Amino acid sequence: MLEGAVTHEDFQGHKGTIHEGDMQWMTAGKGIVHSEMPAAQGTQKGLQLWLNLSSKHKMMEPRYQELQSKDIAEVARDGVKVRVIAGEALGTQSPIYTRTPTMYLDFTLNPGANLQQLIPSTWNSFVYIIEGEGHFGSTMSSSITAHHVLVLGPGDGVEVLNNSSELLRFILVGGEPLGEPVVQLGPFVMNTQEEINMTLEDYRNCTNGFEKAKHWQSQIHD
Numbered sequence: 001m002l003e004g005a006v007t008h009e010d011f012q013g014h015k016g017t018i019h020e021g022d023m024q025w026m027t028a029g030k031g032i033v034h035s036e037m038p039a040a041q042g043t044q045k046g047l048q049l050w051l052n053l054s055s056k057h058k059m060m061e062p063r064y065q066e067l068q069s070k071d072i073a074e075v076a077r078d079g080v081k082v083r084v085i086a087g088e089a090l091g092t093q094s095p096i097y098t099r100t101p102t103m104y105l106d107f108t109l110n111p112g113a114n115l116q117q118l119i120p121s122t123w124n125s126f127v128y129i130i131e132g133e134g135h136f137g138s139t140m141s142s143s144i145t146a147h148h149v150l151v152l153g154p155g156d157g158v159e160v161l162n163n164s165s166e167l168l169r170f171i172l173v174g175g176e177p178l179g180e181p182v183v184q185l186g187p188f189v190m191n192t193q194e195e196i197n198m199t200l201e202d203y204r205n206c207t208n209g210f211e212k213a214k215h216w217q218s219q220i221h222d
Contacts, residue, residue, distance in 0.1 A: 002130070004044035010034040014064045021069025023085060025096050029053070029060040031202065047128075047171065049104065054178050055191050057099050065096055079113030082106065087174075089117060101176040108169045109134065109162040117172060121156040125174030132168035135161040 001020050008024060009015040011033045018024055026034065038044045053060075073084040075092040084094040087103030094104075103125075109115060109132075119125050127136060127150040133143045136150055139161050144150060152158055152174075162168040181191050188199045 005039040007039040025065040027063040032062040079110035
């Protein structure tokens, strides 16, 4: 969460509220019904990343991880601060476990600061600028401003320079490619259309079961 707060709940009994700086990491696995609603007045602002699971892990049991802001790994050095959501940066490792090898790094660079961050050469990666502006890849490149996405090309890292008079904040996200076919329908992501059809049928059966259970409980409470 960048600003405000969100209340979340799922059918496995996980429920809570994450505030500015907090995070949640949910692995849907074979399926989980989940809701998120604003929990405060005013602006609610956050970042949400969806990662695909490999076919061998798609039917794993759902898993949930939540960290308050104070528990997120953070390190500052030479004008560079990073909050390590997933993966590793500046010698600091995130406590979050990711089934798909992933880096999710929240960087803030002071004016004049520069950064060289390694990225495995076989990974896909991108940058999203949250605030400020900076040079990515080369000091000769154009300065990139807030709310732009940069899809990084082949290589083993990225070089960043904040040549402005304001803070530069961005996230760097990277992951190991799965090399598998993807079939997506709404929130459902599988490898074949047949699997999507089966998933929809499972979801319908699941939601019908919820409605019957609610009706049964209502009768008892009455």
